[in-house]
Amino acid sequence: MPIAVRAARPEDAAACIDLRGRTRENAFDAAQLAELGITPESWAAGIAEGASIGRVAWEGERMVGYCFADRDSGEVLVLALLPDYEGRGIGRQLLQEVVSRARDAGHQRLFLACSADPRSRSHGFYRRLGWRPTGELDDAGDEILQLP
Template identity: 30%
Template sequence: MTVAIRVATANEVPILNAIRTSVRENHMSLERMADYGITPEVIARVITTTGRGFIASVDGVDAGISIAEAEAGCIFAMFVLPDYEGMGLGRLLMAKAERFLFEAGCRDVWLEAGAVEGLRAHGFYAHLGWRHDGLMPDGQLRFVKSRDELVRGPAA
């Protein structure tokens, strides 16, 4: 198995959206994304200005994405196609996104995850050292991580 991660270009927004809309948990359609103001144009602008998108491929198949946005200091997206879960792609994509944010000067970063009970993402983020930090105004769970935690590692 050959895994490669590349920086996404504006021309690859359809790939980012295809992976985002193909997940089982925390699924969101293109229409619902647009309702939240997440359009292809917005994504293209983010990944070519204050953010970066990353695409993980396995044996040439685009299988996972992450998007980090430095101005807001957040992980905007991290998704892996269902058939490619459990291969470590999420961990690799999160590491790329976190590194981008911390190298961009962010000290404390955040992400939000669905508030649905038992969502696997909650355990995944906790395993990577993210701390639950309450609720976002829209009811999503907020997770945070500081640059110091990345350097020292999460507290035991």
């Protein structure tokens, strides 16, 4: 079945939260996200208000991945993909589409937090796509990367 990528809709929020708990690395379940103030309602509101720039990937009735950026800051907040769908270009497509929309929103500098551990999948993934370390770390000890 083909993978369909489209703009995120408020009704996708619950599926996004569910999927985030099933990723290979950096998984957060619904309870952990709620502790951070991220609920289906808050996520849906961000999409509805346009504060979140998001793209989602579906295979039939199953969400397989998503990517979101903050419209106001240009930060790529999350890229999540089910493990069975890794290595198929879906994550790259989601990220590229979100980057394009963030640039359309006026952002010249895009940034994200990424594991500083070279053994993590995300470490090499973003660098291969042109993201570069800024030398900064966030509060969790993740590296801040930017896309020139």
